[in-house]
């Protein structure tokens with residue numbers, strides 16, 4: 090449990106969760122360490138029920154949360170209790186980092202760095218279309234994006250690639266226990 094909290098506290102993981110399900114997702118993930126209903130979760134996070142469900146759906150589609158389902162014998166109603174799958178979070182996070190790295194390495198090889206926009210404060214990269222769509226504001230930290238346009242930017246991209254490589258190897262080393270975690274799910278039909 091302690092390792093999971095540590096994983097959730099990593100800057101990279103927080104940004105990843107924000108990008109996946111919105112501003113409140115990192116805080117929500119902490120409340121999902123043990124199974125909880127969507128109503129209780131909404132209350133704990135001070136969010137509207139509809140927003141909470143939308144976020145839960147996004148996280149569930151990514152496979153990083155799961156649920157237990159039980160049935161009330163008298164009313165026939167189903168009850169859902171959601172919980173974080175830390176093993177899947179780690180796996181999905183590492184996959185995302187690997188894809189980012191591949192993308193950056195390909196662009197560096199092809200000298201395509203000039204088509205990339207990057208956020209200097211949180212080191213996220215965006216291609217031209219996505220950057221234009223976001224009006225050159227980083228959706229994660231609200232920073233202004235820069236266009237890669239000089240040798241300095243080329244070096245910056247190389248540095249980002251090195252940082253991503255380090256992050257992948259660090260999390261894999263430190264969170265081996267998390268990737269080995271097993272979860273029991275109960276779903277009454």
Ligand SMILES: [Zn+2]
Pocket residue numbers: 208209210211212213227228229230231232
């Ligand atoms: Zn940013």
